[in-house]
Amino acid sequence: MVDFKIFLENYFEAQDDELEFVNYSEHFIDAPCNIYIIGCRPRVTIDKDYLVHNKNEIELLFKVQNEFNFIETKGKLPLEREVKGDLMLETNFPYSRFNIKDDLGYFFHGSEYQNKKDLKLKASYSLRVSNTDFDKTLINDFKALYIGQSIKMNKKLSPIKRLKSHSNFQRILSKCVSEYVDKEIYLILCSFVGKVGLSTVPEELLKVGDIGSYLRKLNSESNELTNDTKLITDIAEAALIDYFDTRNFNSDFIGSFGKKTHSYFKTLNESIVDKLVVEIDLNNLCRIYSDSIERKKHHGIAYNIKKDFQRDFFNAEM
Template identity: 20%
Template sequence: MIAELDRSVMLEPRALRDQSIPKELLEYANECHLYLIGHRPMTVVDPNSLSVDDNLMTARFISYEQSEDAIVECTWTQPGISGAVRVESDWPHNVLRIMDASDSQIARGNASFFLAYAMASAESDVQRLPVDAQFLDLMVDYIGKAYGTEGNRGAIARLQSHSTLQRILSELPRDMESWIILLNSDSQTLFTSIVPSGQKGDSADQEDDLHLQRALAGPLEEEMIVDFLEGCLIKYFQPPYNVQLKKTFPQASAKPLAELYTRDLNAVGFELDTRHLSVRLRSATVASSFAHNAMYSLHSPTDRKNMFDFVDDIEVLRARRR
């Protein structure tokens, strides 16, 4: 089974403290039960470079990434603004504010947030990826989940009193900034290949039929999907602040995964694409990319030799879906 992480929201930790998340975004984010915490070099702007003409903004961005050429000047169309507005930034110039003619704030965000908008409109990856590498790529620090009784606890509620998040923020160097990506899966796909292990009507054939019935016994509960996705993501990225699941996932004795083994599934996996967030993810063991995927077998190779088997190559699975 592959679960697509097709619901995602990116927030700065400040938004959790001052409750500045827009209502429509909050409703969407509250349905997310997984979260990823990461960091990247702080981005600042040259305040003398700031200008806005209707909805066309210009700024020179400077990254704290240790490189002499980590400077880029961009002009881009900023959604949600028009008319007589101005843009300003106070020391240390890592936050931009857009003010209207009456000095009311109509938009606020980290400098890297505005740079991400600019890069999203780049004509090609050749143009944007060098900038992403210096400014926007996110190093994954921690992956967690939040799932309360009847699924009524989302990631935002969990993060508002999260000791690991507070630890990450307290240990983060001053020239870095932290970001949170909320995740959830709204679609899952079960792939099968059938290799009969017996003759029609004999005991092996009957066991094959039972096996198939168990595997196709309806959709998995949302909590089970959240559980295995958390394990997959931790196993894949190997985040430094995670302790559990990095080496042990998947494990037949783990209670949260019991239904997967009851269904006699062979493997679980994930697909994650963050291009719409304008951020590539990376870790100490995973190279920067917008797209990440992996599959993990629930059984040792010697345990699985019957008719209902999952294909291990995720590229083959993706080709079948087209």
């Protein structure tokens, strides 16, 4: 049996207001960013009236929002220099961005961005690093809302700069403001690649002894499939949309993966491949889920190409 595995090799997380800071060429060197996932996480805010400090660190009070309820937790950040004068916390509604300032200027900006008041710290990122005992699944779990391709974007630019004017992205932002008042929008830029492997040799070849010819054909088709970035992208996009069922924002591919009219169908159906596997593993970042799919770091779907793309899920790490 021949398996064609499409998997997540590399990824990068960003929020919509970080687009201009993402260095595409630095993060995607060996393989392009060909898929992006737009989703949301619980909003983390800062208590504007709480600030405790000594000469070495500051203590802040964070609030994780769930609808109109809040889970409170404190975190500590080391100060990079001695405090001069009064130490102040600057923030505005909805209090998810903030700055720490004294008479000399802002803390945590670094020399390059020193005293740029528009550059604010994020409560969500600050909570991640300031409290190691906090249950980070409360703020890291990522709900997938929209899945799209980025392969057609200018490779010299960060692929998410285009999203500033992307209609679906703007629509999700608007919906998040109106319907998900307790959420913030995040993006996961993904690099999906392919690998072909031989799991078992067909019994008929063992009988006739024509394994050499079969392996040469396998090697030729393997190179064609794994080097076809557009094919890999089309498959990953369609499979992930169908699996996570992001129908609120994706109108195509829901419940129809393996349809004869899809761009990848003819190539796979006529290939030597028996089983197609699509995996997304965000083990070092977060658990990903949707309204119909449970929260896991690692998701996998298998399709039997020779049986009309019959779908099967396999157990993956939670």
